[in-house]
Amino acid sequence: MVSLSALSPPPAPPLPRVSDSCRLIFLILSMSGGRGGRDTDGGAAASLDSTPGKVNTGSEEAGLSREEAEDVLQAAGTGGPLSASVSALELLQKEEETRSIVTFCSLLDSVLGGGLPVGRTAEICGVPGVGKTQLCLQLAVDVQVPACFGGVGGQVIYIDTEGSFLLQRVVDVATAAVRHCSLLVEDDDQRAAMMTFTVEIILSNIFLVRSRDYVELLAELHLLPDFLSDHPGVRLLVIDSVAFPFRQIDNLSQRTRLLHSLAQQLAAMANTHNVAVVTTNHMTTRLRGGLSQLVPALGESWGHASSLRLLLQWSGSQRLATILKSPGHVETSVPYQINSDGFRDADQSEQPPSKRARTLPDQSAASQSDACC
Structure with missing residues (x-):
């Protein structure tokens, strides 16, 4: 660590x-x-x-x-930064060569075009207990899947603002990922890759940072570019969650300004250092026309900051992952489950009996929110 x-x-x-x-x-x-x-x-x-x-x-x-x-x-x-340019064809070729981080939920990976893309920003929002942190822990392990198995083979920086990072849970998810890949071995390259894809090595490639307030979070982000330059193998940055530290700021103008600066920093790091930036966000209640509606927190401006916005929600006793915003995908919902192995495809034959049914109001307008937490 x-x-x-x-x-x-x-x-x-x-x-x-x-x-x-x-x-x-x-x-x-x-x-x-x-x-x-x-x-x-x-x-x-x-x-x-x-x-x-x-x-x-x-x-x-x-x-x-x-x-x-x-x-x-x-x-x-001399062809410096002011005169540098790139063609649309070069951008397309670069995008086609970019790997994505799988989620181990095949339905979600399919609608995302292979997983969460490296070099872009993504936001995961949802109510407490729906699986936001579980997905982040899964991604922290999955980003390390060797390239010969279709993974990225990178490291991860995990910024925990709520104290929700559970080491034993990471061990469980890592153990399941190693077991899954070991069953897919078919050639010598994959056998060699499994020698360095172990639970111990997975844990050593997770750089954990604990931020207790927005001052510490902004300070850590200020140091990140140098850290990323010194650790070129990092392919994922997780901030779980981005909403929690900013609840301490009562001044709406100041909070909006800081969030705007934060969004620019994260987008620049994703592009410059070729990392996937994943943030989690809470839900808040918005009143409109006498009706209450659950929407992602931090306001409408923040909602435009990420390239991808993923909503995790309950539909009765079933969990659903909904793409609210994506430049290349339509709004789609797929079922998923959280089991002992981590974030997985939903088992349609079995629903967790211990989960009480929870139904949220219509959230289709979540990406249009102007509410703040």
Whole structure:
């Protein structure tokens, strides 16, 4: 187990605003022969290789220092971040090569197109006891399934904000996953992979962090980019839950601002470090037209933050997983169950007799919520 709080990244130097940088390039290009003009022998890079006078004039009008102006022009003229681009075909090829993290519920994996995609953000919401943490623990194990078995073969950072991480439960889920993969062995590569896919190694690849309030959570997230750079094998980040720490903030404006910043951080980490980011969220009651309705907490703005939103809910005594939001999948519900092995397909022949029937109001409008917890 590793705590990210032991890390202390060096302070990053302030960067020029993108708008100022773009204005500087526009001004220099204009002084070099028209808007966006290109030299016949040097292209745009030659146009940006400007004289000191042009740099001075452009930096003054753009509101940058000369040093900042030179840094911007060097990046733009050498194919740096300002001039980097990627085609839609390259994005498609990259997406096709990206593996997904299976859930071990074949119906859910099928409607998700193979599981939870790496490099994107996902939110799991639902009432207490429906299985949000159980799914997170399952994913923390499943992300380590070797590639030769169709897995990702990665590590996981698990940020626990509620104290719901149960080690013995992780051991049970890991034991079941190892047993499942051992039954699928067919060749030498898979036999070799099973040598490093054991319960002990699975536990060693889970970096557990305990955050007790929103200050600690934001501090840990500030340290994450450096940790991810030092641990390139991490393919999953779990925050269970994201709603709990922010309940302490009474100022709605402050909470909205912090959540917006948090959403941007998580999306950037998912894309930059190629990790799947999974957060859990509570449900809250919204009153509309004299009727009460259970909807995901944290408001409508937060609901747009994740690429995928998955609702876990009860329908009588049966658990259902519903895709509320996904760029590539329609709204679909599939049954599932939580048993001793973990998150699995529902056994239609047996329903848990100890579970009392719980029926929630219609939640089809959950993704449109503007309520806050």
